[in-house]
Amino acid sequence: xxxxxxxxxxxxxxxxxxxxxxxxxxxxxxxxxxxxxxxxxxxxxxxxxxxxxxxxxxxxxxxxxxxxxxxxxxxxxxxxxxxxxxxxxxxxxxxxxxxxxxxxxxxxxxxxxxxxxxxxxxxxxxxxxxxxxxxxxxxxxxxxxxxxxxxxxxxxxxxxxxxxxxxxxxxxxxxxxxxxxxxxxxxxxxxxxxxxxxxxxxxxxxxxxxxxxxxxxxxxxxxxxxxxxxxxxxxxxxxxxxxxxxxxxxxxxxxxxxxxxxxxxxxxxxxxxxxxxxxxxxxxxxxxxxxxxxxxxxxxxxxxxxxxxxxxxxxxxxxxxxxxxxxxxxxxxxxxxxxxxxxxxxxxxxxxxxxxxxxxxxxxxxxxxxxxxxxxxxxxxxxxxxxxxxxxxxxxxxxxxxxxxxxxxxxxxxxxxxxxxxxxxxxxxxxxxxxxxxxxxxxxxxxxxxxxxxxxxxxxxxxxxxxxxxxxxxxxxxxxxxxxxxxxxxxxxxxxxxxxxxxxxxxxxxxxxxxxxxxxxxxxxxxxxxxxxxxxxxxxxxxxxxxxxxxxxxxxxxxxxxxxxxxxxxxxxxxxxxxxxxxxxxxxxxxxxxxxxxxxxxxxxxxxxxxxxxxxxxxxxxxxxxxxxxxxxxxxxxxxxxxxxxxxxxxxxxxxxxxxxxxxxxxx
Numbered sequence: 001x002x003x004x005x006x007x008x009x010x011x012x013x014x015x016x017x018x019x020x021x022x023x024x025x026x027x028x029x030x031x032x033x034x035x036x037x038x039x040x041x042x043x044x045x046x047x048x049x050x051x052x053x054x055x056x057x058x059x060x061x062x063x064x065x066x067x068x069x070x071x072x073x074x075x076x077x078x079x080x081x082x083x084x085x086x087x088x089x090x091x092x093x094x095x096x097x098x099x100x101x102x103x104x105x106x107x108x109x110x111x112x113x114x115x116x117x118x119x120x121x122x123x124x125x126x127x128x129x130x131x132x133x134x135x136x137x138x139x140x141x142x143x144x145x146x147x148x149x150x151x152x153x154x155x156x157x158x159x160x161x162x163x164x165x166x167x168x169x170x171x172x173x174x175x176x177x178x179x180x181x182x183x184x185x186x187x188x189x190x191x192x193x194x195x196x197x198x199x200x201x202x203x204x205x206x207x208x209x210x211x212x213x214x215x216x217x218x219x220x221x222x223x224x225x226x227x228x229x230x231x232x233x234x235x236x237x238x239x240x241x242x243x244x245x246x247x248x249x250x251x252x253x254x255x256x257x258x259x260x261x262x263x264x265x266x267x268x269x270x271x272x273x274x275x276x277x278x279x280x281x282x283x284x285x286x287x288x289x290x291x292x293x294x295x296x297x298x299x300x301x302x303x304x305x306x307x308x309x310x311x312x313x314x315x316x317x318x319x320x321x322x323x324x325x326x327x328x329x330x331x332x333x334x335x336x337x338x339x340x341x342x343x344x345x346x347x348x349x350x351x352x353x354x355x356x357x358x359x360x361x362x363x364x365x366x367x368x369x370x371x372x373x374x375x376x377x378x379x380x381x382x383x384x385x386x387x388x389x390x391x392x393x394x395x396x397x398x399x400x401x402x403x404x405x406x407x408x409x410x411x412x413x414x415x416x417x418x419x420x421x422x423x424x425x426x427x428x429x430x431x432x433x434x435x436x437x438x439x440x441x442x443x444x445x446x447x448x449x450x451x452x453x454x455x456x457x458x459x460x461x462x463x464x465x466x467x468x469x470x471x472x473x474x475x476x477x478x479x480x481x482x483x484x485x486x487x488x489x490x491x492x493x494x495x496x497x498x499x500x501x502x503x504x505x506x507x508x509x510x511x512x513x514x515x516x517x518x519x520x521x522x523x524x525x526x527x528x529x530x531x532x533x534x535x536x537x538x539x540x541x542x543x544x545x546x547x548x549x550x551x552x553x554x555x556x557x558x559x560x561x562x563x564x565x566x567x568x569x570x571x572x573x574x575x576x577x578x579x580x581x582x583x584x585x586x587x588x589x590x591x592x593x594x595x596x597x598x599x600x601x602x603x604x605x606x607x608x609x610x611x612x613x614x615x616x617x618x619x620x621x622x623x624x625x626x627x628x629x630x631x632x633x634x635x636x637x638x639x640x641x642x643x644x645x646x647x648x649x650x651x652x653x654x655x656x657x658x659x660x661x662x663x664x665x666x667x668x
Contacts, residue, residue: 005042005078006031010052010066014059017215024211025056025064035071040078041123043097050101057110063218064108066131067115067207068124071141076122079150079295082286091286095279098123098156106130106157111218115210116140116197122147126154129161129196133217133224135210136192139203142185143196148255149179149652151294155282159262160274166195167229168237168263176241176259180248182467182649183301198224234267252539253653255285255294289663293655300642300656305495308471308486309635312479317487318429324398325349325405326418328360328391332407334463335435337364339405340388342492348398349391357391364389396425403488405433405457410558415444423448431484433457437555438504438562441474451476455485458505460647468646469494474501495646500633503566504559506640507647509633510657511547512559512571513624517617518544519574525607528593534613538660541649545587553581570624576601622666625658 008031014023027049029039041049056064068074077098085091105112105127114128119141126145128134136143145154145162153159154175163171174194178184192200201209216222238260245256258281265274285291323339325332328351336347349364351357368385371377377385390397398404404426406418415434422432432454434444445451456472469489473482482498489496499505504512522531532545548556557578563571579600580587587597608616625640634640641656654660661667 005044005081006033006037006040007048008039008041008045008074010045010049012052012055014061015211017062017211019215019219020062022060022062024214025059025061026211027052027056027064027066028069029066029074030069035069035118038072038075038119039068039124040075041098042078042081043094045078046097046101050104053101053104053108057108061110063111063113063214064105065113065115065210065214066105066127067117067210068120069118071118071139073114073116073118073120073140074124074127075119076124076126077155079298082152082291083295085286088283088287091283092279094286095155095282098126099275099279102127102130102156106132108132111214113210113214113217115207115214116143117203117206119143121145122154123156125196126156126158126161129165130157133214134197135206135213136188136197136200137203137206138188138200139206140188143188143191144178144183144185145175146179146183148176148253148259149183149294150298151253151255151288151291151653152285153255153259153262153278153281155278157275157278159259159278160266160269160271162196163234163263163266164229165226167227168234168267170194172237172241172260172263175263176245176256180253180256195226231267235264238264248541249539250536252537253651254288254290255653258285290653293659294652296655296659297641297645297652300638301495301645304638304642305467305497305646308496308498309639310498311486311496312483314483314487316480316483318402318431318480318484320402320431320484320488320491321345322401323347323403323405324395324401324422324426325407326395326422327351327407328356329407330363331435331459331461331463333360333363333367334461335405335407335459336360336389337367337385338463338492340364340385343488344384344388346388346390348401349389350393350395350397351391352393354393357393361389361391395421398422398430399425399427401426401430403431403433403484405435407435410437410439410555412439412443415439416447419444419448419454423450429453431455431481433485435459437508438559440503441472441501442476445474445476452478453481455481456499456501456505457485457489458499460507466647467493467495468507468643469496470499470505470507470643470647471496472499472501472505495642497634497639497643499643500631502628502631502633503563506628506634506643508559509563509628510621510624510640510644511551511648512556512563513620514617515544515548515556516560516571516574517620518613519577520572521608521613521616522601523574523576523603525604526613527607528587528598528601530607530610531613532593534610535617536610537614539651539653541651545593546591549587553577553587557581570620576603618661618664618666621657622661625661625667 011028017024031039112131114131114134116136121144145158147154325336328349340347349360368382372382441456445454455477458470460466471485518531532543564573585597637658644650645656
């Protein structure tokens with residue numbers, strides 16, 4: 001099927017601005033849809049902008065300004081069109097066309113302004129950078145140059161303009177570091193503080209104030225000053241950035257290294273040479289497997305995550321006006337804060353004694369105070385949240401709760417006892433959610449009077465940061481309960497995936513299989529450091545041992561035991577892992593293997609090479625994924641990829657996991 005561009009039109013109108021003898025030319029970008037379908041640029045959209053600039057210049061305006069439709073400035077190139085490119089020459093033309101049109105704003109003798117009224121990403125932000133001046137709305141949802149995440153580079157001037165506007169260190173952060181940190185976006189205040197915008201304005205009257213400010217610039221009443229860029233530190237910043245990339249990615253993400261090269265060029269090269277290099281880099285990356293994987297992963301996160309496969313109709317969801325939390329430990333505290341912030345309903349924690357309850361409530365209050373001190377929460381809102389959090393040693397406090405979540409020790413008998421106690425005090429309609437990482441929902445519900453209202457709610461740590469929520473349907477879970485779970489997950493701003501009630505669900509099952517093979521190689525005699533570095537060519541976010549240390553050896557051993565009980569042939573129990581867990585010592589100290597821990601291990605005399613360890617781990621993942629799909633643990637392979645991307649930070653350049661396993665021959 002041929003690629004059909006959704007054309008973003010550049011609509012020109014002339015505006016009278018008080019204090020100016022000439023009219024201003026305002027170009028509004030609009031693709032004809034609401035904010036749910038953002039403005040993007042393909043060839044026809046760029047042609048429309050080119051025509052609008054020509055027409056604007058012919059009117060001899062006081063200035064030219066570009067803005068967007070409500071809530072959206074422009075989110076860059078139409079990435080759908082990139083998948084239709086068939087050869088390098090076509091890719092070169094994409095870069096050259098954008099540079100040619102944007103350059104007209106940069107080279108214009110008439111002052112040019114970008115009125116960034118909403119989200120501006122990729123080529124949209126680059127369009128703003130080409131303008132002489134920029135105003136920014138405080139209501140803009142996000143600003144970013146996310147191309148490196150997708151397997152590309154900012155290809156329409158961003159690598160050359162941004163470092164020369166705000167300096168090399170913040171530019172490297174925006175272009176390389178932020179995309180590789182789960183596509184971190186800039187908020188308007190951050191962008192303004194960096195110097196990306198010349199002035200930050202309130203959203204309510206943004207256009208009027210932008211026109212007024214621009215008129216002041218044109219008249220000379222407003223002087224825009226920008227700091228001189230420090231070029232002495234340029235090479236040092238990029239040296240450190242490359243070392244950081246090597247330590248983290250081990251050369252596995254070509255786009256990140258291409259971006260580094262272009263940022264180095266921006267120090268002294270003429271602008272035309274820099275943009276020509278961008279064109280060549282774009283052409284090198286546009287037909288790569290990394291880009292195909294990156295676009296696939298991006299589509300999962302942007303589309304599939306918003307429309308979970310198998311979710312019942314939202315109309316079935318029950319209203320949640322109060323939440324109960326069983327447990328007052330660290331995980332429970334994180335969950336309580338999330339519910340209070342997102343749902344803004346009362347949240348009550350219970351535990352075995354008042355000391356634990358008080359400690360849990362104090363933790364939540366302390367986290368609210370931290371948000372205030374960091375400027376992320378207004379004091380008025382913080383006071384409201386503090387009032388929503390309470391604690392009790394009596395589960396009778398759940399009597400009027402619509403949702404009760406347990407976050408207690410990962411033991412089936414303990415959880416069943418919790419639910420037996422909770423069911424005695426809650427209403428028959430209250431939804432019960434278990435934050436288990438591996439235990440069966442159906443087994444937990446087996447003795448309940450209403451097993452249909454228990455659902456799995458698997459959060460990932462840290463709760464506030466990790467975007468994934470695995471929602472697990474037990475054998476008896478009904479549609480109303482499930483619909484409520486998805487509605488709550490959406491309100492919590494989590495990406496939800498429906499998972500069958502299978503041991504350890506998706507992320508923990510795959511990570512346990514993956515780490516199990518790594519540790520099996522260690523048990524056989526492979527040195528810890530060799531096993532730890534064996535997966536480096538994949539560019540994973542963490543090596544196996546830091547990942548194991550983050551999860552916790554005791555937790556990993558417990559989950560491994562659950563999976564061993566279900567699948568003993570594929571999930572052996574490692575006595576060495578138990579020794580590490582029992583020791584209580586960290587696996588790593590200053591990123592080096594702790595020698596006392598290494599001395600605890602009892603190993604064989606059959607060491608593997610890094611290549612053998614890597615092949616073993618990938619083959620095991622492929623086998624487990626095939627089995628999970630056969631078992632119907634999730635609807636499709638795409639859901640496994642989505643879970644690993646959002647729950648384990650699996651890189652975009654691998655497309656999650658299944659595209660990589662397919663193209664390398666491990667998965668058919």
